[in-house]
Amino acid sequence: MSLTNFIIRRIITFIPTIIGVMFLTYIIAYAIPTDPVRAWVSEKLTDPTIIQRIRSEYKFDAPWYEQFAFLISSLFRGELNDPVRHKNVFDEIFSRFPVTFELALLALIFLIIISIPLGIIAALYKDSLVDFFVRFLALFGSSMPSFVLYYFMILIFFTYFKATYLAGVPTPSISCATTLNSLPQSYPVIGGIISFIGSVPMFGAAICGEWDVVTETIKRLYVPALSLALLNGGFVARIVRNSFLDAISSESIVFAKARGLEKINVWRHAFKNALVPIITIIGLNFGGLLSGAVIAETVFNIPGLGRYMYDSISRLNFPALIGSVFLVAIIYLIVNLIVDILYAYIDPRIRY
Numbered sequence: 001m002s003l004t005n006f007i008i009r010r011i012i013t014f015i016p017t018i019i020g021v022m023f024l025t026y027i028i029a030y031a032i033p034t035d036p037v038r039a040w041v042s043e044k045l046t047d048p049t050i051i052q053r054i055r056s057e058y059k060f061d062a063p064w065y066e067q068f069a070f071l072i073s074s075l076f077r078g079e080l081n082d083p084v085r086h087k088n089v090f091d092e093i094f095s096r097f098p099v100t101f102e103l104a105l106l107a108l109i110f111l112i113i114i115s116i117p118l119g120i121i122a123a124l125y126k127d128s129l130v131d132f133f134v135r136f137l138a139l140f141g142s143s144m145p146s147f148v149l150y151y152f153m154i155l156i157f158f159t160y161f162k163a164t165y166l167a168g169v170p171t172p173s174i175s176c177a178t179t180l181n182s183l184p185q186s187y188p189v190i191g192g193i194i195s196f197i198g199s200v201p202m203f204g205a206a207i208c209g210e211w212d213v214v215t216e217t218i219k220r221l222y223v224p225a226l227s228l229a230l231l232n233g234g235f236v237a238r239i240v241r242n243s244f245l246d247a248i249s250s251e252s253i254v255f256a257k258a259r260g261l262e263k264i265n266v267w268r269h270a271f272k273n274a275l276v277p278i279i280t281i282i283g284l285n286f287g288g289l290l291s292g293a294v295i296a297e298t299v300f301n302i303p304g305l306g307r308y309m310y311d312s313i314s315r316l317n318f319p320a321l322i323g324s325v326f327l328v329a330i331i332y333l334i335v336n337l338i339v340d341i342l343y344a345y346i347d348p349r350i351r352y
Contacts, residue, residue: 002342003248003344006340007337007341009145009263010204010333010337010340014330018326018329018330018333019072020324021322021325021328021329022072022322022325022329023068023144025321025322025325026068026071026318027069028320029316029318030064030067034316035067036060036316036317036318037051037054037055037058037060037083037253037278037317038051038082039317040054040083040315040316040317041054043047047103048113049340051078051328054083056069058318058319059071062189071318071319071322073187073236074319075089075286075319075323075326078090079222080134080319080322080323081175081319082251082317082320082322083317083319084311084315084317085320089320089322089323090323092320092323093305093323093327094309095156096303096304096307096308097304097305097350098200098201099169099201099303099304099305099307100289100293100297100302100304100306101200101290102169102200102201102202102217103221103224103225103228103289103293103302103342104193104286104289104290104293104295105116105298105320106135106221106222106225106352107149107216107228107229107293108282108285108286108289109225109232109235110222110229110284111227111228111229111232111236111282111285112282114229114230114233115229115232115233115234115236115237115238115240115282116236116237116240116278118130118134118137118240118242119134119236119237119238119239119240119241119243120240120244120267120271122134122237122240122241123242123245123248124240125242126245126318131241132310133235133325134234134241135234135239136234137199137230137233137234137236138235138237138238139231139234139319140230140234140321141230141231141233141234141235142234142235143155144231146227146231146295147225147295147299149189149230150224150227150296150299151299152226152297153223153224153226154166154299154300157352158223162219163219163223164219164220164222164223165219165220166300166301167301168220168303169197169201169217169220169221169281169302170201170205170213170216170217171205171213172201172205172208172210172213172224173202173208173210173213176205176207176208177204178211180195180198180199180204180207180208182193183194183195185230194207195205195341201217202218204215204248205217217252219283221302223300224293224296224299224300225298227296228289228293228296229294232285236278236280236282236285238263239277239278239281240274241279243274243275243276243277244271244274246268246291247270247271248266248267248270248273248324249271250270250273252269252273253269253270253273256269268285272346273347274348275346275347276343276347276350279339279342279343279346280339283335283336283338283339283342284335284336284339285314286335287331287332287336288332290328290331290335291305291328291331291332293306294306294309294310295310297310298310303328305328308320308324309324312324317345325330336348
């Protein structure tokens with residue numbers, strides 16, 4: 001089977017997976033014994049005519065399967081509106097996703113910087129102090145409630161050292177945004193790519209040379225990104241350690257040592273052989289971060305996808321929740337597909 005056929009088969013499986021995830025989300029939300037429409041409207045709005053009109057508009061006066069069919073069909077047509085903010089759900093999601101992408105990218109960088117060196121050192125110096133520290137960090141990340149760590153980081157970096165802030169997220173200037181949006185008209189292909197990359201505020205500011213915005217963005221997001229990396233870094237470091245230990249004990253590496261290869265070359269070959277499980281766990285972590293770190297964005301007051309999902313759950317906002325879950329499912333599936341494709345390039349024994 002060729003790689004193209006493999007990708008096509010995987011993409012076909014996306015459809016039932018996405019619908020199944022949204023169905024389970026809807027059933028769980030539907031089972032909550034309350035009236036979502038009452039949660040959407042203001043407490044001062046008591047006119048039963050208006051409430052009934054909203055209920056009819058979103059099919060909450062119909063059986064559950066008609067409600068679900070309405071939500072799914074409206075979502076796929078791009079006509080699903082947020083009843084709380086009175087905007088299109090996709091407009092709301094895509095306006096927040098670039099902020100989540102910035103946070104996920106910084107967290108991924110911290111995760112790689114922390115976990116891979118620690119995992120390799122722990123493998124090379126097995127049962128040493130570094131190895132013990134990696135085990136402790138993995139246990140710490142698994143057992144520590146995330147919100148406790150987040151508030152602790154706020155206490156240190158915001159309250160004591162004043163090294164960050166917790167309000168808003170920097171964005172490029174209006175002139176920069178206008179320039180980026182006009183590029184596809186002048187240069188359809190290259191301009192479209194640059195405009196798409198520039199939709200992420202930090203990248204857009206860098207393209208326009210507004211480095212102060214880039215600096216402020218990093219200052220705003222590095223504490224939550226570091227917190228997310230600390231929660232997952234120990235576990236990833238353990239995976240790196242175990243994979244590297246398996247690799248350096250393999251017959252090929254033992255043979256390389258017997259031939260007198262320098263240690264640095266032996267370690268380089270061993271690390272390449274250990275990459276498959278490492279790429280898997282890092283890819284899954286990045287997919288989870290892209291899906292919105294709900295608690296982190298809420299605690300650190302970051303207006304990203306995770307915060308939007310939290311607000312949607314709080315207000316029983318079914319349309320917004322279904323739209324967010326739809327994007328989350330797509331992200332996870334695409335990241336998993338990319339990881340599977342990378343296997344073939346990392347390990348020549350794997351073929352599709």
